[in-house]
Amino acid sequence: MPEKNTDMTSTKTFHVLTFGCQMNVHDSEWLARALTVRGWTEVSEDEAEVYIVNTCSVRDKPEQKVYSLLGRLRAYIAEHPDRFVAVGGCVAQQIGNDFLERYPFVRLVFGTDQVGRVPHALDELLEDGERRMALLDFEDGYPSQDAVDPESAAVTHLPGQAFVNIMKGCDNFCAYCIVPFVRGRQRSRRADDIVRECEVLVESGVREITLLGQNVNSFGLDKQGDGTSFAELLERVAAIDGLTRLRFTTSHPKDLAPEVIDAFGRLDALCPSLHLPMQCGSDNILKAMGRKYDMERYMGLVRGLKEVRPDIALTTDLIVGFPGETDEDFRQTLAAVEEVGFESSFSFIYSDRPGTRAEKMPFKIDRKVQGERLIELQTLQETLTRAALKRCEGTEAEVLVESRSKVQDGDDVISWRGRDRYGRVVNFPWPQAAGDLAGKLVRVRIEIAKKHSLSGKVVGELW
Structure with missing residues (x-):
């Protein structure tokens, strides 16, 4: 890795490494x-002065990835x-000051409500x-963050798209969460x-907004x-002129109101796709999950x-091997997944998370059985x-272009990647x-x- 200027106040370079959900991406x-x-410059990992x-600590695996990353950074920072x-986010909130004790090269730990104070803290x-x-x-209330011009960033997540947080935290206390x-x-x-934030984003050129x-x-x-x-918030945001x-x-199923369901049939801007976590198809396990x-x-x-x-694309989250899950419970999950016909799903083996009710539950499922069930579920999916x-072959799709495709076929033609209104990945040459x-x-x-994913050819003009 290249050597760098050791006068940190003169360069102020940083690199962000993000794990977990879209809320973390947004933060x-x-x-x-x-x-x-504030005068900092975002650079590649090998050039950064601050990492x-x-x-994310929703599951054990992403948490372990954090410790693995810190182990790698320990060796590099020693030189x-x-x-x-x-270190910020959910694991930081969970582990807290222990990060400072275990890792001397960690100089700032910030929780999920303190993102707004980080820029000033790093300057200090x-x-x-x-x-x-x-x-x-x-x-006590919704944590404040200074408004930042959306065009001020050198790099954004995806051109034409933006995430907007509408709330923080959760009151549900599901047993595993x-x-x-x-x-x-x-x-x-x-x-x-x-x-107002959505209006500013649209004025800056954003076409697609995801409320988080x-x-x-x-x-x-x-x-x-x-x-x-x-439902009223959806009405107001969907009415913003220029939002496509x-x-x-x-979404939590227990709170999905009829007015929100109706909005899918009334609001032109509201995309016909919904992620609706089911978690399990057994009433017994859903009750145990809370x-x-x-x-x-x-x-x-x-x-x-x-x-x-009728054309809505439904996706979901599923947990396999929750404590006490029987073969019959699992079969009910398979049947429900097939009946709904989810277009995709995120499925995971249950893992204990510290402090949750499920951590203390008896009748934990053997890891091998969990793995076998996960494979069967994912095969069905x-x-x-x-x-x-x-079923999409032969149809036309409105695609919001995100980036160049990972695989390129030639010098004169570029393969591009985007998503249709249903959230499906579409690749096309241009x-x-x-x-x-x-x-x-673009129309494909x-x-x-x-x-x-899907692939096709452009048949409509760009706009």
Whole structure:
């Protein structure tokens, strides 16, 4: 790795490494923009003076990846002692000051409510090379962050797209979930602030906005709410002139209101796709999980969504091998997945998370059995995904271009990658002379359905 200027105050370079959900991605993007405004420069990992690690602890695997990364950085920083690490996100909230004790090169630990204080804290740490900090308090209300011009960042997540947080935390306390402990209780933002942020983003050229929250369907139901329901918020954001696409995640089935279901049939901007975590198809296990709905409720929601929007693409989360899960419970999950016909799913083996009720539950499932069930579930999902994509052949799709495809076939033609309104990945070729297409909308005729994506040719003008 190249040597660098050791005068840290003169260069102020950083690199962000992000684990976990879209909320973490959003926080990392805000940090990059905010630091850029303060005179910092985002650089590659081997050039950075400060490494910002934004962590996830929803499952054990991403948490272990954080420790592995810190082990790698330990060896590198030993050769470059003027560099240091800031650790934030859910693992930081969970482990807290122990990071400072275990890793001398970690000089800042910040929790999920303290992202807004990080830019100023990093400036202070650069001025005082011996100082170390922990910012771990939860805010009483929705944590404030300075407004940052969306065009101020040198790099954005995806051209033409933006995430907007509408709430923090969660009040559900599902038996397996660590989120309420590391992100705090639910706090909703003021609807006017959300709408204004969305308006500014659209004015800057954003075409697609995704509203983010641990449980967006319960937006406004906490004491921080201003009386605006989630359905009303969708109406206001969808009405913004120039907004082409609107999405939201994540939804909890227990709070999905009829008005939100109806919105899929009324709002042109609202994309016909929904991620609706089922977690399990057995009422017995759902009750043990503390999910507060049964399969009759869940399937009723699915029917309602398909009635107002027959073409809606549904995706889900699934946990395999929860404590006490029998073969029959698992078979019920398989049957439910097939009945709904999910286009895709995120499925995971249950793992204990510290402090949760499930951690102390008896009747833990053998790891081998968990693995076998996961393979069977994922095999079923692959069949459903292939069938859903196959049905797209011969149709036309409006694609929002995200980036160049990973695989390129020639010098004169560039393969581009984007997503249709249903969230499906679409690849298509376009002459190199056309320039950068990222952030543009293009109409594509789908010719081939692959394992996890679609490919076709442009048939409509760009706009």
